[in-house]
Amino acid sequence: QEQLVESGGGVVQPGGSLRLSCAASGFTFSTYDMQWVRQAPGKGLEWVTFIRNDGGNLHHIESVRGRFTISRDNSKNILYLQMNSLRVDDTAVYYCAKWRGYPGAFDVWGQGTLVAVSS
């Protein structure tokens, strides 16, 4: 079955860096656009960043501009999120999600990985 498994979360000090990975299986990874969505403790869902199936057409929310970079390796079926200059308000569970395309929706989600930014 279609599956996404995130890894790479942890505790980091403000200003630090982390790289999250999301391993995909059960579907043709290279044909789907992918996303990262985050959820701060006790809060709602926030879409963070998008990458097209071929690695192009990147989009992200303003608050992570210049700090977070989404990328992918279609040969390894892995999605990445490089997070630099981390701030306390970046603390959240980070989910990778598959964008189905028409008729829309994130139809496959990972289990999430917790990033905690704290001194």
Next chain:
Amino acid sequence: DIQMTQSPSTLSASVGDTVTITCRASQSIGRWLAWYQQKPGRAPKVLISQASTLEVGVPSRFSGSGSGTDFTLTIYSLQPDDFATYYCQQYSSYWTFGQGTKLEIK
């Protein structure tokens, strides 16, 4: 940016009740709207796409409607498994989630 406003934030109901959650977009999004269900400690699960199309495997007691700026999710005859948090999401222009509606047992 398109903002999504859900109401209510919390909803108390009993098994067997029918409940409605509302989602309003800050500008017209056509029918480019999805609804998700999330349980504590779990990833969200898509229930409905294109405002009213039920996902395969989702019980028919879930129903979505609306277009333009105003949308609703109705759950008929609530079951114990339905008590969770629900989010709307627009995908007309990038992606935005509503703030969520927690459906709790009365």
